[in-house]
Amino acid sequence: MPRHCYLVEEQTNPSSGFFLWPWLQASGHEVSVCRLNAPPPVMAQTNSSVIFVRYLTPAWRKWVENNRAQLGRLAFFMDDDLFDLGAHAGLPLRYRYKLWLLACRHKNWLQRMGVELWVSTPWLAEKYARWSPQVLQPQSPYTHSRPQKTLFYHGSASHGPEFEWLYPVFEQVLAQDASLSVELIGSQAVRKQFAGLPKVHVLHPMSWPAYQALLARPGRTIGLAPLLNSRFNAARAPTKFFDITQAGAVGLYADHPVYRALVRHEHNGLLLPMVQQAWVNAILRLSADDKARQIMMEKAKAAITKK
Template identity: 75%
Template sequence: MVTPDTILMVQQGDNPSADFFVRPYLHGKGTALTEIHLHSPSPPLSTPVAGVVFVRYLTPAWCKWVEHNRSQIGQLVFFMDDDLLDMNTHAGLPFRYRYKLWKLARRHKNWLQRMGAELWVSTPWLAKKYSSWSPQVLQPQSPYTNAGPQKTLFYHGSASHGAEFEWLYPVFEQVLEQDASLSVELIGNHAVRKQFSALPRTHVLHPMPWPAYQALLARPGRTIGLAPLLESRFNAARASTKFFDITQAGAVGIYANHPVYRAMVRHEHNGLLLPMEQQAWVNAILQLSESEQTRQAMWEQARNLTS
């Protein structure tokens, strides 16, 4: 709810610039903060607000909105933690990124000054360079909490697992919403990256050669591995190799209750065998996430089978 003491923070989605600098600074002042995505519709202002802070970028639509509502806006601020306003410093950067900096930052410099915007920056170097603007330097603060390490839920599919990726999407959506301690790790191509980009705490790794994948599995940190398998002629020929992959990763596995896995997995002994029902997988993931003792016991039984 926008109130007279609210500051609107306009940003291009969640980003480190806001997390390290702007958000902790404003929270430290006890500011009532409302966050708005840069490309969301700008809100109607029925009451004055304490200020508007643009984090790194702004658009012509927001410029028009500010001009229309300037009398109801207290502070107007532009924050940058790179030299966004000098095109000479962008030489050597990729063309698309240079164009983005011009489109969303550099071309608005004169407008910002004309509107009486304050400049907030991240370093004394930037403050010195733009000293004529009397910038304020914000000190970085850690955005990391002491909530404990994340538990990694992973599915390492390939191009032949498109149907399984589709099937897993609502499963991941639910567990990520219900358990903030879980992150998702996938292996997939650009289409998979795009498909899962809207999910929080989800990381998509590029497909890799077999030796690199073996090294990946040897790194610690994975908790629950998934091996769904939908009925198809192609899947009928699968082998149970994911059992070995998941166990090598130090994780307990949830496997489709399919002939491929029945010969290897004993339910609740060295893994879970589940029907391909999404809610059953959601429930099992959440239960395993809560019980380290259960995970450890099943993993040890799986390791005994693979050693």
């Protein structure tokens, strides 16, 4: 029976990816990932290990104290010097406060509870030698990663309703296709709006020359051009057809008069009704069909060349 471990982390993070997941997988642990700011489990599994990744809270301290008799190994991992306030000089004040609140002030409690210190470098091990730290070696979290296909929507401040409309579309396709990532261009509000979805990258709005350079870089697979019915959208031009094609991607376009003059369905792109499930189905189908994407993309390029 595999050993069980609670991995307590603020959020999915590179510290766990480089240092802890390789160790846990090599040691054959069954892992329950717990969020630092979520309520701890009601009861601990007997003889479970607990690893705190960089940070700790009073709620988790209380949980450990209440369950200590049935817990096994306890460890605290850090890949920065979290316990020395002097080392934090020069860092932004807000970040310094976070380090004190979630790490530094818990040092004595960790030692009192017999928590092992795991660190990322010999330098940290030497500095905290009295704690007998264990040094974990980093390993690549990318070795077995699947190649990613980029699904993108490059909106502007006038596309707020379209961003909102796309959220459940992205939610579904990301849950069903591990090979997809999403790239957006949007404001800080858009960044917040999509923060809850994995593998969504939000780029800041940029100048026209910078945007042209962005599209010239390879790596985009499927471009989206949804368009909700509104008086403002009625005056749009089909410029996203040119953007998506320049990016080397195949486009999914709203079945709207704006796009019907340029896009022939299943020939140089897809024309779709503004029904979210239709877009989900089309994205998943195209993601799985490299040949269909390539054919449509080549025909889209040919259509531009003829213009």
